[in-house]
Amino acid sequence: xxxSKRGHLRVFLGMAAGVGKTYAMLLEGHAAAKxxxxxxxxxxxxxxxxxxxxxxxxxxxxxxxxxxxxDTELEEMDLPAILARAPELCLIDELAHTNAPGVEHAKxxxxxxxxxxxxxxxxxxxxxxxxxxxxxxxVELTGVRVRETIPDAVLGKADEVVLIDVxxxxxxxxxxxGKVYPPERIESALNNFFKxxxxxxxxxxxxxxxxxxxxxxxxxxxxxTGTREETLAADAPQAVGERLLALxxxxxxxxxxxxxxxxxxxxxxxxxxxxxxxxxxxRLTGDEERSLSAVRELASVLGAxxxxxxxxxxxxxVAEVAERRGTTYILMGRARPARGLARLRxxxxxxxxxxxxxxxxxxxxxxxxxxxxxx
Amino acid sequence: xxxxxxxxxxLAAVLVxxxxxxxxxxxxxxxxxxxxxxxxxxxxxxxxxxxSRRAFEASVRLAKAEGAxxxxxxxxxxxxxxxPDAALPVQCEKGMPLLExxxxxxxxxxxxxxxxxxxxxxxRDALRHLLEQEHFDRIIVSVPEDSRSGLTHDxxxxxxxxxxAEIMLLRPAxxxxxxxxxVGVGGHF
Numbered sequence: 001x002x003x004s005k006r007g008h009l010r011v012f013l014g015m016a017a018g019v020g021k022t023y024a025m026l027l028e029g030h031a032a033a034k035x036x037x038x039x040x041x042x043x044x045x046x047x048x049x050x051x052x053x054x055x056x057x058x059x060x061x062x063x064x065x066x067x068x069x070x071d072t073e074l075e076e077m078d079l080p081a082i083l084a085r086a087p088e089l090c091l092i093d094e095l096a097h098t099n100a101p102g103v104e105h106a107k108x109x110x111x112x113x114x115x116x117x118x119x120x121x122x123x124x125x126x127x128x129x130x131x132x133x134x135x136x137x138x139v140e141l142t143g144v145r146v147r148e149t150i151p152d153a154v155l156g157k158a159d160e161v162v163l164i165d166v167x168x169x170x171x172x173x174x175x176x177x178g179k180v181y182p183p184e185r186i187e188s189a190l191n192n193f194f195k196x197x198x199x200x201x202x203x204x205x206x207x208x209x210x211x212x213x214x215x216x217x218x219x220x221x222x223x224x225t226g227t228r229e230e231t232l233a234a235d236a237p238q239a240v241g242e243r244l245l246a247l248x249x250x251x252x253x254x255x256x257x258x259x260x261x262x263x264x265x266x267x268x269x270x271x272x273x274x275x276x277x278x279x280x281x282x283r284l285t286g287d288e289e290r291s292l293s294a295v296r297e298l299a300s301v302l303g304a305x306x307x308x309x310x311x312x313x314x315x316x317x318v319a320e321v322a323e324r325r326g327t328t329y330i331l332m333g334r335a336r337p338a339r340g341l342a343r344l345r346x347x348x349x350x351x352x353x354x355x356x357x358x359x360x361x362x363x364x365x366x367x368x369x370x371x372x373x374x375x
Numbered sequence: 376x377x378x379x380x381x382x383x384x385x386l387a388a389v390l391v392x393x394x395x396x397x398x399x400x401x402x403x404x405x406x407x408x409x410x411x412x413x414x415x416x417x418x419x420x421x422x423x424x425x426x427s428r429r430a431f432e433a434s435v436r437l438a439k440a441e442g443a444x445x446x447x448x449x450x451x452x453x454x455x456x457x458x459p460d461a462a463l464p465v466q467c468e469k470g471m472p473l474l475e476x477x478x479x480x481x482x483x484x485x486x487x488x489x490x491x492x493x494x495x496x497x498x499r500d501a502l503r504h505l506l507e508q509e510h511f512d513r514i515i516v517s518v519p520e521d522s523r524s525g526l527t528h529d530x531x532x533x534x535x536x537x538x539x540a541e542i543m544l545l546r547p548a549x550x551x552x553x554x555x556x557x558v559g560v561g562g563h564f
Contacts, residue, residue, distance in 0.1 A: 136456075136457050136458075136461055136462075137464070137465075139454060139456045139457055140454060140457060140461070140464070140465050140466075141465055143454065145456045201465075252487075252488065252489040252490070255489075255490050256475070256478060256490075259471050259474065259475055260475075262467070262471065263471065263472075266464075266468075290509060291489070293508070294489070294490070294491055294492075297491070297492055297493070297494075300460055300462065301451060301462060301463055301467060301492050301494055302462060302464065302467055302471075303462030303464055340393070341393070
């Protein structure tokens with residue numbers, strides 16, 4: 001058996017500055033040192049916080065190196081010194097940091113990769129808004145864009161992600177008490193990023209991110225071939241993220257279905273795909289073109305994917321797409337009455353339930369129509 | 376009667392049955408094809424979480440009188456930091472329930488509805504995109520009480536100047552501040 005020499009990465013994730021990520025990382029470092037491990041601080045940003053600095057005092061620290069960029073001298077983490085020192089565990093703050101030009105890598109997470117490759121375990125910190133995929137959403141939520149981002153895969157590759165969570169009110173109290181920023185920055189922070197609605201939204205994003213991370217890890221757990229207990233554990237229900245597939249057609253009623261599907265996806269914390277199975281010979285009328293264009297725009301605004309597949313066999317195509325996309329729910333509107341020989345066919349919902357026994361099929365009621373039919 | 380004739384009669388009866396099954400609608404009623412008539416499209420744009428009852432009722436009256444389709448349109452603003460085609464889930468959290476409420480109320484009164492969503496760097500930009508893509512016969516705009524929110528007075532002037540459609544600008548009534556909002560959504564939307 002060849003033992004992997006790559007170090008373990010544990011990331012302390014938070015919704016914003018000041019939640020206590022660095023502090024938690026240092027506490028963890030102290031616990032490891034107390035347990036007899038060789039622990040060093042590779043890079044620490046105290047941001048002038050006394051409690052943090054006091055806690056860091058008792059751990060050995062690798063001094064920063066000075067890097068000359070144009071006419072300025074900048075301080076950066078000393079990657080070669082860390083690799084030469086080769087501790088068992090290294091604490092490296094602010095994973096999303098962008099390095100000054102002229103050092104080994106452009107980004108700190110790339111430095112961390114080298115440290116892990118050297119077999120050194122790493123503790124690091126990250127704010128949720130630095131994740132690339134969440135950046136746009138967070139701009140929309142908070143109106144603030146952070147420039148330093150990291151690919152989501154970096155967090156995905158972490159062995160453990162620890163969420164450091166405080167309530168927005170507690171964080172604001174901490175900010176007002178001067179525990180996050182120096183006094184001259186408090187008012188500006190309160191008026192800009194640190195608004196209760198921003199923090200609420202960011203907290204939700206952070207909690208969701210960690211939940212999804214856990215779900216993804218469970219899904220990618222390698223196949224178990226061992227004892228009966230291990231096999232049973234592998235068969236245990238997976239905490240799967242929901243993925244909804246709404247079947248649309250180019251007519252105005254489809255938009256209502258899309259909106260309901262989107263609301264359901266929001267409630268379930270899932271993703272939404274839209275599918276139109278287009279008969280190969282079908283030519284769209286002007287109205288249908290407009291309806292399709294409206295559905296496409298709606299999908300785009302909602303962040304859903306519109307898929308168009310050409311086929312005469314609707315059920316088989318829906319089943320194939322559902323398998324491919326990992327769909328857990330199918331939503332469809334009430335079918336229009338069949339005509340001619342089509343009346344002899346098995347209804348689409350029934351066909352789908354037979355083809356996809358693990359997928360829920362939901363027929364969305366047309367409440368507006370029902371309301372219209374009521375006296 | 377020879378066997379061949381009998382077979383031919385049976386086959387003919389079967390073919391007639393299939394043809395009738397194809398052409399007749401499921402409940403045996405023959406649908407009368409309506410004469411094509413000019414479809415009138417009434418645009419009802421909105422930006423916030425509610426629209427004035429006055430604008431809504433005007434669209435209902437006109438749609439009933441003219442047999443028109445009402446097209447409620449949610450206008451979303453894309454922050455400059457985001458790409459122009461960015462998803463806007465936060466704004467949709469407010470806009471979609473209102474769109475649903477408007478659709479439900481219109482449908483309940485037997486009015487044809489065909490909703491739209493448009494986005495742009497500003498509400499005017501979103502409206503411009505929509506007007507470039509589609510034709511509308513009438514546009515009903517609820518003039519906001521507060522010109523800093525929604526379509527501004529400049530936007531309304533722009534609309535009157537540039538858009539070749541009948542435009543109704545409705546001021547909020549002093550004695551009637553009722554609004555249609557997402558609270559009115561029926562069901563579990």
